[in-house]
Amino acid sequence: MKVVIDPGMATLFGGETRAAVLGALANSRTPLTAYRIGQLTGAQLSKVGQELVRLERAALVARASGGRGRQVWVLTDRLLEGLLRRRVRIVLADTWSAEVAERARRARVGPRPQVDLSRFRPTPRLIPNRQEFVRSPDKDRALVAAGLRPSRRSVRAR
């Protein structure tokens, strides 16, 4: 499956594949081979290679030795990386898992804002898609009937 790219980013970078290649590099903790970028983006390897060479000429990416004769690629511009990480979020499951674990650990030890909800006036009628926020009891009944654990939420976000 080819990854779907924000049309704005595709326009900015001159094409979906180019934006996807840059996005894959921006979100990767380690330098990537062209093959790995192809896996991530769903783009053809030959097309990935063409884009990398073009981006290298523009000094936006650089190649390095990945050991054992492998060539790997990195993004060279930190500002560009920030933009891409916000707008083209493409990650490999295994490397993303490491990032999520780190974030989850940080989240658990982070500060807990003391928010007094009574200070905020609820206006549920103004909320778009508010049916999303009300969990159907049928769902929990179906879970129990299937021998599965029901959610302890009565209200949720989708």
Added chain:
Amino acid sequence: MTTTEEVGRILTTAPTKHDRILFFAALLSRESGSDVVVVGGSAIEVYTRGKYVSGDIDIRAERGPVHRTLKRWGFQDRGRLWTRSDWGVAVDVVGDRYSGDLYRATTVSTPYGHVRIAVVEDLFVKRLAAAKHWRVRDALKEATLLWNGYRDAMDDRYLASKAQEYHVDDLLAEFQKQPRRSKSVSKA
């Protein structure tokens, strides 16, 4: 085509429950040909490493192709939910359209194909909305976990626009009062 036995084996060997969600959704996306987005409690579970566990996998996708695939895999149609007890999996196709900016969703490349996870800013804002407008105390806890974990990865402008849309800009301001961490989490 992935057989029912293969799906069962993949779910059994997935290293974590979060991987199970990702792998299953990726397989479902590949097999059904539908763009599957993991949303709701399942997405929060993935982002927070299961600190908050939901009972089912909520997805946005085309119902027809997804339901046909689930049926082929031996799932039971229980109205809104499709369940397979021996796998411990229940799937709810909550709709076909994602309500936020789908292009900002995280696309995860798994060994079984790609899958998208709901935009972290959307999840955070909707948790704030659940807390403020429906007084759900746990929603605030979940929002805090997302905020503490992903603050540096959130797009401020997008966050502000979603907060306005869900009438939680005042609540967002409470979170923004906290001193911002100087160090961001290294990228994946």
